[in-house]
Amino acid sequence: MKAVHGQQQTSVEDPPERSAKPDRLFDREDEWEALMAFAGDPHPGVGLGVVMGRPRQGKTLLMESVAQATGGFYFCGQQATEAESLRRVGEEYACYRRVAQPSHWRDWKECLDTLLALGDTRPLPVVIDSFPDLVAASPALPSVIHGALRHRDRAPLKNRARLLLGGETAPVMTRLFASSSPLRALAALKLDIQPLDFRAAAQLWGIDDPRLAFLVYTVVGGTPAYRHDYVGDDVPVDSDDFDAWVCRTVLNPCTPLFHEARHLLDEETGPWDRGACHSVLAALARGCTTHGEIATFLGQQLTDASRALSLLRDHGLLQSQTDGLQPGITRHHIADPLLAFEHAVARPRRAALEQSDAETVWEDARTDFNTRVAGPRFAQVCRDWAARFADWATPGSDHGTASYGSLSDPSAAAGLDAEVVVRQGDDHMRGPLLSVGLARWHTGMDIHHLQHLRRVLDALGSREDLSRARPALYGASGFSPDLHAANARGEVMLVDLERLYRGAQGVLRK
Template sequence: MNAIHGQHPTAVVAPGCLAKPDRLFDRESEWAALGTFAGDPHPGTDLGVVMGRHRQGKTLLLESLAQATGGFYFCGQQATEAEALRRAGEEYARHRRLARPVRWRGWKECLDALLALGDERPVPVVIDSFPDLVAASPALPSIIHGALRRLDRPPPDNRARLLLGGETAPVMTRLFASSSPLRARTGLILDVQPVDFRGAARLWGLDDPGLALLVHTVVGGTPAYRHDYVNDDVPADRDDFDAWVCRTVLNPRTPLYYEARRLLDEETGPWNRGVLHSVLTALATGRTTHGEIAGFLGQQLTDTSRALAVLRDRGLLRSQPDGLQPGITRHHIADPLLSFEHVVARPRRAALEQSDVRTVWEEARPDFDALVAGRGFAQVCRDWAVSFADWGLGAERVTASQGSLTDPSAKPGLDAEVVVRRTDGLLSGPLVSLGLARRDTGMDTHHLRHLRRILDRLDPRDRVGPVRLTLYGASGFSPELHSAQARGEVMLVDLERLYQGT
């Protein structure tokens, strides 16, 4: 069959037998979805979209799919339309093993030729970094729509599977919004997310859940960071964690040192980065509501709203209703590396480049423990509650969020880090569990009493069924709490259960 990027061709394999390449870590469900889409034998051209933030492995997925199926792959760049078409013609010639590159006069000719690859069999036609091409050729989405419509004419023999890849950004969101003509043509929308905290532990080869948690609060679940960004440096054990931080994320000689700033630049483009950095600092230091962030910035709520929208649209921010006061929206940084940057590295950038890194890290470690690792642990607990916990609800899904019965402007009082509710369509449903999360302090009966006080204050309509009180602890539980668990009064979740249990 055909080659890709000048490599030797691979045999075409039926989608049900498409083996995932060894170089792809995890991503079983994503690979299965792409294989099914690419190999769908039904007549008719189809369109798929693969989105996600930088460094999550979208390109690796799409390149691997093209190689495994004998499909076509082209990656766009920031360039003029003429250069992009010239590169696409060169890639097409390599794919078809033509003696000379093809010279197309426009994207219409290019798309017609690429989609014709599916005249004889189902074949993926991948155009990656699609937003870069649209920036130079704004009419490209309309041209694609027209090319797909032309192939609709009977008989629909063509079976090209056109896949458009790009970062989660306004371009992709706008092009494939519910009202977009392309959305109506789309048979697959795949959003490639960071791997979860359990997957991250496997990615880094960490069997100790305590060490895995610490590493996750620094680098999260971005696959690309594991090898090239730290020169394959993995902490040997918990005692090596501090030295590992100094060798990698705080070391100006490693790519990871610059990654948080580069990530913000790539995702947000020309937007006012000073404002965005200040918003991220506010979030990283515990200001999670709109008003708290605006107060930290010294800006009007409308100005803060625009900055929050930019970060949310780029996938850098999670926004969800407060678990106990749904009228309040709480925001959290989606990428742990950005939290680490704005709590530890950014405030000490000059010292890191002029002083001994170990001294700077020792001074920063209390802030890391309280703000980065502590909040990161709470988020891991919420992720566990949604993805791994067995709440006895069968196939019903749940949400997990931070919750408070205290006015956001007042001193924290009746707060819970893990409020679990059933989903009720697009809205939060009945309460399932109230939980506290503590990483660095042992938990005792006063934590359980705290949960009971919250439960007593709740609206009776929230308590349509039993509410499980849950304590999430990384530093152990008192004997009294273990006795309370034996009586069914509380559920205790430690690190072992987070990483291995339900």
């Protein structure tokens, strides 16, 4: 991250010229509107806003653009002593005010009082980015901010500074703005900048072919920075070019994307539990989804594995979800597709990549890619679609959840699993069951898959209301004629890649 340095900024006396979202900001319309509304709020009194998110999601670009569009002040912290940070912000302030002599503040209180005074004449954002880096050197800074905001909330309420604090989704930001935090109580705005969903990612990369869009998403996910900065604007031409694209980007040591997954983990977790975190991610990439399975893979006790799991979860690298059919089971999966690709494909073959060409390594890795990366990611995309885009024709079901579900069945060697269990409402177990589904990336689906879902529903019949529950099959490699006939009779919903990416939102009625 960088501070706005050497760029022309509008001074505090100048009115903002325009507020249109810059073209370089892809998507993020809702976030932009929320930030612009906060920055221009005319009501008296200092406002506090928080912008959080994983690295490379565009937080800095978003906040820089808001500051530039409104004539606000922007400063980006970095790892440094308190004295150096105060000196840097003083230099930025002098540049902003177009004065020759930098300000020299003794402490953060003096600094904040001066910065917040910029809002004495009109609503004006004061942006402090990479906030956790400043807190690391100045642990009292949150208390200083709290005191400054409370002091300026007292009459006369003329000041309209809008203090925006930005930082990555890490324990520092989570702790500072938890529900019980004094700063959280004062925050009028809290934005969590998430990666783009699979549909928006396809638009970002300019890919119209759903299969190719999914394959690229499986490697790089919805992180905006990877589209331009990390692959040099290299986009696969078509599905036939995908293999070559993998070899010349994520498996090419000359590109930043090749090193990004390791840098991302090091950046997020620090040096203390790095090895354990890599091993947990390797376990997840091999299909270990429960706490016990991961501990067994690591050769550790449950308590020992918990620390790495918690660390990855706190940094947004791991997502945990209650099993959709058994509430006593929690399942984990890797949140970032690039980390999943790294630990299933690239990391086990680092030595081979140094000794052989990428094409040979990728040919050897294709089976692992399909089973350990594309398959699980396709199931997650299907869950995302079911929760966000599908219409289940059920009153009040605008908001739903989708998760993996499993049942024990002594007569079935592999149990009764369903990759897409959809429930109405926010709770994975208490909401009415709307659908159970199977997701298959590399395998065509036939009537046996529908029969499997019927067995799952039969097993649930004694303990759940199934009046709204419908079977659904999600497939990327086609459906048999029998399934198409069952779909025509309303017995099953079939969802292919076309429907996932741009088809009409499907409704399955009873």
